Amino acid sequence: MSSVHPDVYKLQAKIADLTCYDLLPFKEGAHRETREFLQKIVDILLDYIELCYDRNEHVLEYHSPDKLKELFNMVVPHDGMTLQHLITDCATVLKYGVKTGHPHFMNQLSCGLDIISMAGEWLTATANCNMFTYEISPVFIIMEHQVLKRMRRIIGWHSGDSIMSPGGTISNLYSVIVARYKMFPDYKVQGQKALPGELVIFTTDQGHYSMKMAAMICGLGTSNCIYVKSDKRGKMIPSELERHILEEKAKGKYPIMVNGTAGTTVLGAFDPINDLADICEKYGLWLHIDGAWGGSMVLSHKHRTTRLQGIERANSITWNPHKLMGVILQCSTFHVRESGLLEHCNRMTAEYLFMTDKFYDTHYDTGDRVIQCGRHNDIFKLWFSWRARGEAGFEARVDRFMELAQYQVKRIKEMPDKFYLLMEPEYVNVCFWYIPQRFRHMPHSPEKEEELARLCPIIKERMMKAGTLMVGYQRDGKVPNFFRSIISQDAITEKDIDFMLHEIDRLGYDL
Amino acid sequence: MSSVHPDVYKLQAKIADLTCYDLLPFKEGAHRETREFLQKIVDILLDYIELCYDRNEHVLEYHSPDKLKELFNMVVPHDGMTLQHLITDCATVLKYGVKTGHPHFMNQLSCGLDIISMAGEWLTATANCNMFTYEISPVFIIMEHQVLKRMRRIIGWHSGDSIMSPGGTISNLYSVIVARYKMFPDYKVQGQKALPGELVIFTTDQGHYSMKMAAMICGLGTSNCIYVKSDKRGKMIPSELERHILEEKAKGKYPIMVNGTAGTTVLGAFDPINDLADICEKYGLWLHIDGAWGGSMVLSHKHRTTRLQGIERANSITWNPHKLMGVILQCSTFHVRESGLLEHCNRMTAEYLFMTDKFYDTHYDTGDRVIQCGRHNDIFKLWFSWRARGEAGFEARVDRFMELAQYQVKRIKEMPDKFYLLMEPEYVNVCFWYIPQRFRHMPHSPEKEEELARLCPIIKERMMKAGTLMVGYQRDGKVPNFFRSIISQDAITEKDIDFMLHEIDRLGYDL
Known part of the structure; x- marks a missing residue:
């Protein structure tokens, strides 16, 4: 429960009953009123930021949809409301929201409230620039160009093109579009008649559903997104991949692409990139690495060689700074090793919008490389965060999270009666079962797993109603529901991990 | 040129040399430092907002990419920078940016700096919620549900589903995906083998290139996006549409969808929806209305009957509040008349993420309706703007812009020696040629148009270098370059329109 009641925030009586039409730009000279209104919202936000990091505060105040x-x-009105009403709205929205920046929110791959990139997003909103062209967004277009080039260099590429997209699923969609174009360039104009037969792509049974989604959107059909078996740790089995490729070819289908996942959603597993690259080279397939989640590991000298060995052999890579790098949503990047391909593939020659008779060098204009037209400015918050931390800061962040995950593993192992570790994690996803008192005498078995799995939604319900913690539960196809905690925000320390384990025990002990 | 030099913004000496690691959450208790840093950024933004609306300020300070x-x-560093450096960065970014909120920025369909939705976006950044589920974003998910329902009601529908997407091009992509699914549901799983032959879609030669893009992405091939001829005013000719449908059928192809544009990008033309709906009914085709730009006209009782008559007969509609409604980027909506279709089409049964064994009613969770996984929260700024203005406020806004466009037309006609109106506008796009002195004796002709067109990039260059005005030039396939000004922000008044015309004359007089 937020300790600040929405009614605390009061505008001065003189302006409380005004409306937006009494502010700039409607009312010339209304500088004082505009500033006071915006400053009051900032005060609410600054208070909220402190509450977010306050361990005595709850993560959420849960209500059912009807109760909320x-x-x-929240009904949208016919006539506008007063400024005071709008101020109260803001405080109310935050009161009933989930504090995703709270140190006890470990529920999603994107957690945390990074102060610097948040400030960057405030500026982005105020600049309100569309990322079409150098003409409209000179600074941001150059920034995007430089940061993406640096990211490619970190991957290990001296060539290529990149683009920012509204999320990992759209970035992964790009990979199928580009892979298809590379193999069948006439497809772009002619469609299916340019194809010799059905196209297929491969990913693991642990891969994100965006590959299946891309197969649907691109017209391959979801059945042509082949799920390759993963091993016990959730990593693609290379021999299984090769078997599937041969099988599909034998059916007369045309494999075009393999998606290797770097950091699966549930288990945080890394597919063996070099093995996948060897197979892709052997059969002439495009290798895409979905590193939406785990791509940031490339920043760590300590861990990249064990997790991402061979990543520079990929043809394309998805890498989301809004996940492990802590950048505010949305911030996803897509990189292609071969220069020029992205533009050839996506150019629609919309000369009426992206004129080439401009007086400046138009090669910075991004319109012809993307499948969007207007694009949100997602670069500034990433750039700003990078200025603040530097590459060294991002590296330290990744290494620290890996340490914390190992701390959690150690703690779980120290309490074998209460917790059961699903597997040694490769990443910051720690997967485990909680064992209530009455199951503690039972040896671990698939039957016991079923029992413990059945309790996950109940513990989660108690957790949300108590409002003290948010940790997700999931299943992975091989085993039923288990808890999966995520460490991807700077606020978390060892004591928060201890709190999490203790709190789950408190909530679930009697089940 | 911004009148505030970036070096003006100084943090107190005590914190200027600190870094982000001296702020929350790294340093417990660093409330004062965190507040002072964020407040300084807010000060920069508040100053910038005032400059944006100041007619004595320039719209931009142009530099070439190399000079900039x-x-x-802008290089991203290896080691992080001080807080003072970050503050100076923010001021510098704004100094070299384009003030898209300036009353003399009439360059894009999305102009303006709406104070309320900007404040909404600040809150959105601080809340940093992903729009997956009610669990993570309870308030925003309910808001989205209610606002989208209201938008469908305004369209004239009592049923249906809607979703927010990262922009009009992605919204239009949804239309092809859904239309294809409606006609060939097995395509989703089986891909092209479920099709009897090639699919085709239709749009006008004035339509946005996103339809061609969707044809590429979805695997129809760009040649299966058929461009139907438009009339002199840029409106689709229904008899031409019917001719093309019959022609494609005769070739053995399968028409699935017609895209009618409500507000074309260049001319602001509206296709005759009722005629298109009649033809779609006759041939069993999906009717999509790309109202990314002109859909907001539905809010005006005065204009909707003449421009959008029949819109409720559409099967799906794209409507971007980040354009005429003035909401900060990005804010696009996509609506489908038939309930449930969006979910059937896009559901990938990713049960591992969107669990159905949750304790709350999961029908609010949007994960199964969208082609993204995580989504940026685009609803709050729209909702907040709606609370501030009400529907009545949005209606007044649309009507006011239409009046201002008519004022511009009147002024252009009053100066026939200096300006030539391309056509009577249906919307707030006003298209015209400017006539420098030495051409004023010549009667208007296609040759003269070529001459005037050749000068557009030169005038635009002078405009950007002077920094006093931003108005775009474009061509439309029938005629060469001309100027197209856009009225879509609250700051613009009659005197700004006078300024625009006068300034173009000042810049181009001697050419």
Whole structure:
């Protein structure tokens, strides 16, 4: 429960009953009123930021959808509301929201409230620039160019092109579009008649569903997204991949692409990139690495060789700074090793919008490389965070999270009666079962797993209603529900991990 | 040129040399330092907002890409920078940017700096919620549900589903995916083998290139996006549409969808929706309306009947609040009339992420309706703007812009020696040629148009270098370059329109 009641935030009486039409730009000279209104919102946000990091505060105040609608009338009105009403709205929205920046929010791959990139996003909103062209967004276009080039260099490439997209699923969609174009360039114009037969792509049974989604969107059909078996740790089995490729070819289908996942959603597993690259080279397939989650590991000298060995052999890579790098949502990048391909593939020659008779060098204009037209400015917050931390800071962040995950593993192992570790994690996803008191005498078995799995939604319900913690539960196809905690924010320390384990025990002990 | 020099913004000496690691959450208790840093950024933004609306300020300070890189070293560092450096960065970024909120920026369909939705976006960044589920974003998910329902109601629908997407091009992509699924549901799983032959879609030669892009992405091939001829005003000719449908059918192809544009990018033309709907009904085709730009006209009782008559007969609609409604980027909506279709089409049964064994009613969770996984929170800024203005406020805004466009037309006609109106506008795009002195004796002709067109890039160059005005020039396939000004922000008044025309004359007079 937020300790600040929404009614605390009061505008001065003189302006409380004004409306947006009494502010700039409607009312010339209304500088004082505009500033006071915006400053009051900033005060609410600054207070909220402190609450977010306050371990005495709850992570959320849960209400059911119906109850929430009753507590907070969100209906959009016919006539506008007063400035005071808008201020109260802001405080109310934050009161009933989930504090994703709280140190006890370990629920998603994107957690945390990075102060610097948040400030960057405030500036982005105020600049309100569309990322079409150098003409409209000179600074941001150059920034995007430089940061993406640096990211490619970190990957290990001296060539290539990159683009920012609205999320990992769209970035992964790009990979199928580019891989298809590389193999069948006439497809772009002619469609299916340019194809010799059905195209297929491969990913593991642990891969993100965005590959299946891309197969649907691109017209391959979801059945042509082949799920390759993973091993016990969730890593693709290379011999299984090769078997599937041969099998599909034997059916007369045309394999075009293999997606290797660097950091799976649930287990945090890394596919063996070099083995995949060897197979792709052997059969002439495009190798995409979905590093939306685990790509940031490339920043760590300590861990990249064990997790991402061979990543520079990929043809394309998805890498989301809004996950492990802590950048505010949305911030996803897509990189292609071969220069020029992205543009050839996506150019629609929309000369009426992206004129080439401009007086400046138009090669910075991104319009012809992307499948969007207008694009949100996602670069500034990443650039700003990079200026603040430097590459060294990002590296230290990755290494620290890996340490914390290992601390959690150690703690779990120290309490074998209460917790059961699903597997040694490769990343910051720690997967485990909680064992309530009455199951503690039972030896671990698939039957016991079923029992423990059945309790996950109940513990989660208690967790959300208590409001003290957010940790997700999931299943992975091989085993039923288990808890998966994520360490991807700077606020978390060892004591928060101890809190998490203790709190799950407190909530689930009697089940 | 911004009148505030970046070096003006100084942190107190005590914290200037600190880094982000001296702030929350790294340093417990660093409330004062964190607040002072963020407040300084807010001060920069508040000053910038005032400059944006100041007609004595320039719209931009233009530099070439090379010069800009020289003036502002944007390189991302190995080690982090001080807080003072970050503060100076923010001021510098704004100094060299384009003030898209300036009353003399009439360059894009998305112009303006709406104070309310900007404040909304600040809150969005601080809340940093991913729009997966009610669990993570309870308030925002309910808000999205309610606002989108209201938008469908305004369209004239009592059923259906909607979703927010990262932009009009992605919204239009949804339309092809859904139309294809409706006609060939097995395509989703089986791909092209479920099709009897090649699919085709139709749009006008004035339509946005996103339809061609969707044809490429979805695997139809760009040649299966058929461009139907438009009339002199840029509106689709229904008889031409019917002719093309019959022609494609005769070739053995399968028409699936017609895209009618409500507000074309260049001319602001509206296709005759009722005629298109009649033809779609006759041939069993999906009717999509790309109202990314002109969809907001549905808010005006005065104009919707003449421009959008029949819009409720569409099967799907794209409508971007980040354009005429003035909401900060990005904010695009996609609506489908038939309930449930969006979910059937896009569901990948990713149960491992969108669990159905949750304790709350999961029907609010949006994961199964969208082609993204995580989504940026684009609803809050729209909702917040709606609370501030109400529907009545949005309606007044649309009507006011239409009046201003008519004022511009009147002024252009009053100066026939200096300006030539391309056509009577249907919307707020006003298209015209400027006539420098030495051409004023010549009667208007296609040859003269070629001459005037040749001068557009030169005038635009002078405009950007002077920094006083931003108005775009474009061509439309029938005629060469001309100027197209856009009225889509609250700051613009009659005197700004007078300024625009006067300034173009000042810049181009001697050419």
